[in-house]
Amino acid sequence: MPRHDTMPAAAPESVISLKGVAIGYGGRAIVEGIDLEVRRGEILFIGGGSGCGKTTLLASLNTLRPPLAGSIVFEGIELAGADDETLQRVRRRFGMMYQLGALFGSMTLLENVRLPLEEFTDLPREAMDAVVRAKLGLVGLAAHADKRPAELSGGMQKRAAIARALALDPPILFLDEPSAGLDPVTSADLDALIVALNRMLGTTFVVISHELASILSIGHRFAMLDGARRRLVAVGPPAELRDRSADPWVRKFLSRSPSGEAA
Amino acid sequence: MSPPASSTAQAAVRVVRGPGGIVASVDGDLVCESVGPALAALGRELIEPPAAIRLDLSGVRRLDASGVAVAVHLHRLAQPKGIPFEVIGVEGDRKLLVDLAMRGQDPVPSPRPIGLLREIGSSAISIGSMARDLLRFAGEVSIVAVGILRRPWQLRVRDTIAAMARHGSDAVPVVGLLGFLIGAIIAYQTYDPMARYGAKLKVADVVSVSIVRELGPLITAIILAGRSGSAFAAEIGTMKVTQELDALRTFGIDPVRFLVIPRMIATVIVTPLLSAYASILGVLGGFLVLGPKGITLTQYLVEARDALTVGGFLQGLAKSAVFALLVAGIGCLSGMRTGQGPGAVGLSTTRAVVAGIVAIIVADSVLGTFFYTLGI
Numbered sequence: 001m002p003r004h005d006t007m008p009a010a011a012p013e014s015v016i017s018l019k020g021v022a023i024g025y026g027g028r029a030i031v032e033g034i035d036l037e038v039r040r041g042e043i044l045f046i047g048g049g050s051g052c053g054k055t056t057l058l059a060s061l062n063t064l065r066p067p068l069a070g071s072i073v074f075e076g077i078e079l080a081g082a083d084d085e086t087l088q089r090v091r092r093r094f095g096m097m098y099q100l101g102a103l104f105g106s107m108t109l110l111e112n113v114r115l116p117l118e119e120f121t122d123l124p125r126e127a128m129d130a131v132v133r134a135k136l137g138l139v140g141l142a143a144h145a146d147k148r149p150a151e152l153s154g155g156m157q158k159r160a161a162i163a164r165a166l167a168l169d170p171p172i173l174f175l176d177e178p179s180a181g182l183d184p185v186t187s188a189d190l191d192a193l194i195v196a197l198n199r200m201l202g203t204t205f206v207v208i209s210h211e212l213a214s215i216l217s218i219g220h221r222f223a224m225l226d227g228a229r230r231r232l233v234a235v236g237p238p239a240e241l242r243d244r245s246a247d248p249w250v251r252k253f254l255s256r257s258p259s260g261e262a263a
Numbered sequence: 264m265s266p267p268a269s270s271t272a273q274a275a276v277r278v279v280r281g282p283g284g285i286v287a288s289v290d291g292d293l294v295c296e297s298v299g300p301a302l303a304a305l306g307r308e309l310i311e312p313p314a315a316i317r318l319d320l321s322g323v324r325r326l327d328a329s330g331v332a333v334a335v336h337l338h339r340l341a342q343p344k345g346i347p348f349e350v351i352g353v354e355g356d357r358k359l360l361v362d363l364a365m366r367g368q369d370p371v372p373s374p375r376p377i378g379l380l381r382e383i384g385s386s387a388i389s390i391g392s393m394a395r396d397l398l399r400f401a402g403e404v405s406i407v408a409v410g411i412l413r414r415p416w417q418l419r420v421r422d423t424i425a426a427m428a429r430h431g432s433d434a435v436p437v438v439g440l441l442g443f444l445i446g447a448i449i450a451y452q453t454y455d456p457m458a459r460y461g462a463k464l465k466v467a468d469v470v471s472v473s474i475v476r477e478l479g480p481l482i483t484a485i486i487l488a489g490r491s492g493s494a495f496a497a498e499i500g501t502m503k504v505t506q507e508l509d510a511l512r513t514f515g516i517d518p519v520r521f522l523v524i525p526r527m528i529a530t531v532i533v534t535p536l537l538s539a540y541a542s543i544l545g546v547l548g549g550f551l552v553l554g555p556k557g558i559t560l561t562q563y564l565v566e567a568r569d570a571l572t573v574g575g576f577l578q579g580l581a582k583s584a585v586f587a588l589l590v591a592g593i594g595c596l597s598g599m600r601t602g603q604g605p606g607a608v609g610l611s612t613t614r615a616v617v618a619g620i621v622a623i624i625v626a627d628s629v630l631g632t633f634f635y636t637l638g639i
Contacts, residue, residue, distance in 0.1 A: 105606050126306075127299040130336035131329045134364040138328060142335075143367035150603050169295050169327045193363060200356045201327050 015040040015172060015204055016061060021070035021080075023056045029068055030056060031225050034232045038172075043198055043205040045219040045238065047253065052227030054208045055099070055176055061206060062094050062174050063087045092120060095165035095173040099180070099208075101157035103149040109136060109160045110145040116167040135163040138193060140186075155182045159190070166197075172204040173197075179211040187211065191218045212256055216242070224250050272297045272325070276304040284315025284347070287337070290322035293330030301333055309340065316341050320361075321352025331364040342369050393600075400519075400596045404527065407519045422525040430491040430526075431533030435540065437490075441482050442541030446470050446548025449478075454552055463556060467563050468570035470549030476575045479542030481627060484586035487534055488619035492594035495526055496615035499598025500608040508599070523595040527588065534587035535580040542579060574639040582630050589622040 016038035024030040030053035038044055038061075046054050059065035060072060063079050072079040074090055082090075103112050113132045117123060123131065136142045139159035141152075149157050158178060165173055175194075179187040191214050197203045209215060215222055215238045222238040225231075226249060234241050234250040242254035251257075272292035279286045287305055291297065309316075318334055320326065334350050341348035353361050377385075411418050453469045499522055502508050511518050550563045597615035601607045 121295065123295070123299045124303070126336075127302045127332065130302060130332035130339075131295065131298055133339070133368060134332040134335040135328060137335060137364035137366050137368055138331075138360070140363075140366055142364075143369075143371065146371075150606070166328050169329050189363075192359065196356045196359045196363070197328060200360060 013040045014038065015075060016206075017071075017073045018061075019071045019073075021057075021060065021072060022068040023053050023060050023065075024068050025056070027068065029230065030227060031230050031232065032069070034070065034225075036223055036232060036235060038204060038206055039221075040204055041198065041202045042220040043194060043207065043218055045207050045209055045215045045222045046225065047208070047210060047215065047222060048225035049227055049253075052225040054225060057225065058174055058176055058206070058208055062096050063091055092168065093170055093172065095168070095170035097158070097161045097165045097173070097175045097178060099176040101149065101154075101161040103157055103160055103164065105149050108146050108148055109141060109152075109163070112149070112160065113164045113167050116164070120168060132163075132167070135166050136160070138166065139163045140189065155186055158182065159186070162190070162193075169201070171202070172206070175205065175207045175209075177208055177210070179209060179214055184213075187214065194218060212254065215254070222254070224253060274298075274301040274323070274330075276301050276308075278305070278308040280313070282314075284317065285309075285313040286317045286319055288319040288322055288352075289333065290324075292325040293320070293323045293333060294325055294327045295329035298329055298332050302336055305333070305337065309337075312344055312346060315347040316349070318348070318350045319352045320350060320357070323352075326357055326360070328360070328364075331361050334361050335364055335368050338365060338368050339370050396600060397596060400592070400599070403519050404523060404592065407517060407524055411520070411524060417520065418528070419521065419525050423529050426526050426529035427533050430487070430494070430530055431537060434486060434490055434533075434537060438483055438486055438537045438541045439544045441486065442474070442479060442543075442545040443548040443551075445478055445482060446474055446545030447551045448548075449473055449545075450549040450552035454556070458556075463553070464558060464562065464566050466553055467546075467549060467558075467566035471546050471567035471570050472575065474545035474549075475542045475571055475579050477579075477627075477631075479545055480538045480579045480582040480586060481623065483534060483538040483541050483583060484590060484623045485620060487530065487537075487587065488590045488594075488616055488623060491526075491530060492590045492597075492615045492619040493612045495591060495594030496597040496601075496611040497608055499523075499595055500601035500611040503599065503601045504603065504608060518599070523592075523599075526595060527591040530587040530591040531584055534590075535583040538579060538583035578630075578634050578639050582627065585626055585630060586623050589626055590619045593619045593622055 014037040018034050018036045021034040021036075022029040022032040023034070030051075034057070046057060048054055056065065060067045063082075067080055070080065075093075077086060077090060079087070079090065103109070104115070107115070110129065110132050113135050114128055117128045117131060121128070133142055133145060136145050139162050141156060141160055141163065144152060144156065144160075149160065152160065158181065162175070162178065165175070178190055178194075182190065194205055194207075195218050198205055207214075207219075219238045221236060222234070222241055223232060224234045224241070226233045233247050234245055236245070238254060241250050243251075245251050245254075272294045274289050274291040274293045274297040277288045277290070279288070285308070287308065289301060293301065316337055318337055320334075323330070338348050340346075350361050350365075449470050450466050453466050454463060457463050457466050457469070499508070499518075502522070508518050511521055546567050549567075550558075550560060553563055554560070594615040597611040597618070601611040
């Protein structure tokens, strides 16, 4: 897969802005003081060690879990403390793919992907089904449209979840570990799809991932959380961080070096 | 949903017919909102099947992931009729998007509908397989139980005690409440007919015999099926779905010894105790009705004692133990037979409760006949 590190040439416009955000559970912060801009049209990877709060941060970004402190602004709307109506409106502009797919087990893939279209568009059924089949085709599952999630492998369920996230052509997509559990070819196909959607449609991607190959080949920027120091330790182009970050933990993480702690 | 700007998105469709087929050109924005009208316009032009279809997307300003549905739809129309179809006027990322969307889009012929005979056959096979599993499971449990009798240290005592607490002492309030109320209800229903014959004290006989011999064990077992049978199926079923059972087997640990035996032993120990407790409260519930009618507690209890026999009491306990074995066994077996997918555990739980209750009633009638024949 060719390297894809060229951001849109225009000055980066912030689509989501985090200031002093603290995330955690039960009032206990895992990471504090996060200042981060998600730029329109970028592919932003968020990474870090296990348990450092990546998925929790994603849940705050997609409005499902309010931050413990700080401000999250999406297209000028403050999300921290916003009322339910505002959050519902904002959520329709987000696409979300969960780590384990979270497909509805009682529905076929076609019905899973069609559900958001039925709820939020007035497309005729024939057009709706064509749109759904196109989305399933994008993730290589067109031939499985009439199967239920239980009949598919874990990797296929993930791809179906991406198709569902794409259902309403959202301008911003959150993907939680999209490549985990996929074979390298499927993973590369997925990267190609992300790049194509990003370049063609200007879709912004926020991706939680440990896949260094994906981060380094398609990520415009990489934001790294450190659970031990409880803060965001680096943000920048992945290759640059790998080679020149002032933080040795970031360099180790991105070059897949051993921590040295076992020695 | 597309960005707000696309709410005015429009796509114009032009169809040019030639000797070699048609060229359908789309101009404008081919996005989610305009897909419906574009497909409708194309549908009107394609009433007569052409020799070939070429879809020209060179005039499309904006194409999103929904817009490529037009290509997918035309391909699915053309392919079964053997009409050649091609998308032109796309390159680079657009071509990639179209190519990705078109993958695997050949319509698959619908499977033949399943006939009644086949349906009956497959149901029979499934019932047969369940019966075989039940038999195998009973055999497996028996072998492991005999093994544990010979080597008692292999029993997971801590798990057994935990199961006794969860499925025994935690059930005390609900079993007691239902036993007490059922006793009172029986007394209410029988008081008037008995009083008409001047035998109002005989209500104590009816209540005590029906509760101790029949209803106490039955109520306890039905509560057990709802509380514990379903819990066993859900716990073991979830372990099956998350491959924990496979992990046990990989370690060489028999899931029956590890999971099933502690639950079955716990249930068989606590259910007769719960049943006896429900029976005592049921008999006392009967006094709730007779007390205000001028019958003293001593009169009531003496009458109830005279009506009961040791055999009748033991019959109730024996029934409870058998019901417990059935409910726990069916619950655990349902869990072990859990399939894959999110609905599988729910299905196993339902099966455990329904099959458990059916088994209780069937066993009750068989045991009732058996004890009656023996004159107990």
